[in-house]
Amino acid sequence: MSRVLIVGAGLTGSLCACLLRRELQSQVHIVVWDKAKGSGGRMSTSRPPHASSHSADLGAQYVTATPAYAQSHHSFYSELLSAGVLQPLHCHIEGLQQKHGQENYVTPRGMSSVVKHFLSESGADLFFERHVTGLYRHGASWEVERKAGGSETFDAVILTMPVPQILQLQGDLETLISDQQRQQLDCVRYSSRFALGLFFSPEVVFGFSWGAKYFMDSPCIRYIAVESRKRSADISGLAQSLVVHTSVSFGLEHLEWDKEDVQPIILQELHRLLPHLPQPISIKCQKWRYSQVLTTVPNSPGHMTLLQAPSLICGGDAFSHSHFDGCVDSALSVIRALKASLRV
Template identity: 45%
Template sequence: MALKVLIVGSGITSAITCNYLRERCRSSCRVIVWDKARGVGGRMSTSRSPTMDSCTADLGAQYITTVPENIEASKVVYSTCFTKGLLHPLQSLIEGMHTFPKNTVHYVAPRGMNSLVKEFLTADEVQFNRLVTSVTQNGNKLDVETKDGYKDTFDVVVLTMPVPQILQLSGCVESVLSDDKEKREALSAVKYSSRFAVAYFYDKTLEFDVPWSAKYVVDDELLRYIAIDNKKRNSSATSAVVFHTTVKFGEENIERDVADVQRDIEKHINTLFPTWPKPVSVKCQKWRYSQATAVYEGSPGCITLIQEPLLIAGGDGFTKSTFDGCITSAKAIVNVVEKYITKELAVEGNR
């Protein structure tokens, strides 16, 4: 007997959770992933130019910062990334980068950040355009329903979306948190920054008149970060430039129409870089939940909302918004799920 496990969200926490479950519970569970988007990645998504497949840009996470101890602690994940060429050492200049401890190392994803998610998302089934709106307890099962009315039943449900989206779910999540005010308050205290990201896509490889591959902008009311994305990724691929707004601009404009915001951002970019070539196409991404600025108290990696049937929540809101933070959360999730599966199968075997 294999338990049916649903993971809501297809970001890096979900992907690594899938990978660990496949290693440790291969024959005892069937893992299904639902995501509201049209593709994998979450905040590690990689966008492609609508006119040229070779032109891609990371609109979310830009590079991975870690230390040797964390690489050793997550050897399986990192060795896969290194062996398969998914991560390369950062070789170019990022101007204005924070000062890090001496042994800190930085990596880029030559094929885009979502290549990491795709590598580890070893689910039995992945379905897109599934916006979950409710989770309802049905005996020893959980019924999960989407915005368009699609419904299915699972033995275990893992929520990896941003915490504010978890708080919006109806059904047993709502009722559990009504009874457990302490847990609701702790979840409500989790906060995220908001920002916009814009990608300029080109139809050839260009040289820009700057010495850096990426730069943190200081004292600009609108832009915080700029990256010549192919240069940052040590790639000779077609050029793409990424711009991230300040958190302040993001929070002040998050409810506006994206097309209107895009026009304002492009106008500002043209003022700062009037000699840069015009892009072939432009994409503007709204990140309502960009990075966790205040995480769940104690950074537990995940929390259990219902013990039986098992409903748990995890992700960077329960650790920190880094690659290592997401790995930590995935490990915590899998520890809980594996114990539950082992217990359930033992009970089933004794019947």
């Protein structure tokens, strides 16, 4: 049985683990590592400071399916809808640019529930706070080093973290990447942004009617959402939470600032846009250095095989498109490549 390590417990990593389980169940032992304290990646859901508050999606907000993807990825959408992980978006989002035939979906239990669903289906051994720092080839296997010390050996490794983090890995990776592959990886560009989660006391009622809104005339804030309204969730007994996303230009301008210095600027603009907003009882600030992929690997191949044997394969939305279906495409591509390298 081959030991396969998937680095990254985001959407692509969880899909890879799930597909491996379903297609090669008796032939692989699946292990997933993530440097964070929980799963989700850019589909993370922040737990509230108090059990009486609503959770907050600080990353991706909803899933948009084009007619073509709704057909080609029908099995994935059907599975998530049947499991109650996804449901149609019903709330009013001001400024949402809706194209003909598109369907939007939200997650009643938060965006991380999509990732958690696929991880649960995978049966993988899941470990958090495992930050990979180096890859070393030893014959037919990989020795994978962790930041906290120690290493483990695997027969195949799948890397699903952002491309700049892949290029920072120590060990044998630098000699394995061809000049052409490095040029392709160097083409990848990401947007950056900050996100705030504001948690309120139970008696707070918002005076505006929308569930979410895009702000096109603010130099700082691009999007605000009331989590319960966005998800059409029953919040009986739960306090409200608000999510604020900054614009791409603001994120880039303040990328190297500390979160503590950026938060007051965002809050000042928030109170300009919503002057009657009550004071929250708690605030969480998230910096997304790698928010959305602006420029993918040329021709969007879905994956990149750095070594056939022992297998070392890169995947993620940087190799396809920066949305749910891009991650599905990448995961399918990665698994096809891995099966070919394992000759199964």
